Structure formats: C-alpha cells, structure tokens
Amino acid sequence: MTHRERIIAALVSPDCYRQMIKPYWKELIDLIEMGVDAINPVQITATGMAPARLKKEFGKDITFWGGGVSTQGVLDKGSVREIKDEVRRNVDIFAPGGGFVFTQVHNIQCDVPPENIVAAYKTALEV
Numbered sequence: 001m002t003h004r005e006r007i008i009a010a011l012v013s014p015d016c017y018r019q020m021i022k023p024y025w026k027e028l029i030d031l032i033e034m035g036v037d038a039i040n041p042v043q044i045t046a047t048g049m050a051p052a053r054l055k056k057e058f059g060k061d062i063t064f065w066g067g068g069v070s071t072q073g074v075l076d077k078g079s080v081r082e083i084k085d086e087v088r089r090n091v092d093i094f095a096p097g098g099g100f101v102f103t104q105v106h107n108i109q110c111d112v113p114p115e116n117i118v119a120a121y122k123t124a125l126e127v
Helices: 003-011 014-020 022-033 051-058 080-094 114-126
Strands: 063-065
Touching: 014 022, 051 080, 080 114
Parallel strands: none
Antiparallel strands: none
C-alpha cells in the first residue's frame, strides 16, 4: 500500500477506497504512464479540478492545456476586471515551472463579448 493509500485508508474503509477512489487514481496514473502528457480541457470549476490542487499533484507529470479562464460565468458574463483577475490567478498557479498552455476552459460561445476575449488574452500575455 502506498503512502497516499494509507492516508486515505485512515479516512475511509478499505472497501470504500477500492470501490470509489482507487479506480479513478488508476485511470489517471495509467494515462501518465502510457505517455499522455497533457490534459484538455482543464475545467477549473468542476469538482476536484481546483487549479492549485491540479498543479501540486500533477504539475510535474502533465501539461495543462487550458484552464486560463472559465467560459461559463466569467468569460461570458464577467466584467473585464473579473476576467483579468481570473486570468492572472490561473496563470500564476499553472505557469510556474512550465507545463501550461494558456487558453480558455472550453470553446468560446457566440454570446461572449469580444472585449472579454481581448481582455483575457491581453492579460495572459502581460502576466
């Protein structure tokens, strides 16, 4: 049992761990071991996809392709200030040490104001 598995075992039963946690870790580890070296999309608002956690746990193994700004709630509806703040925050987390390709989380939809797109990419270039 690995160190990480021992920590989890202290929090949940071994059966629960084997059924609900280990299969997902195995899937991720298998992807890395078979040569997958980038993840896209990086949906930063999804459960378990917090940028700081992703960078800490997987930043030495994979490149994050995306995650620069959320396309739902920020890029589409946020103010220019909110967009700049999110871009700076995410670049500051993902970029150190390399392994980050700046782009938005998903495709930009037709309801996104052009000035919001410009603000996101200009900010990314400035950071």
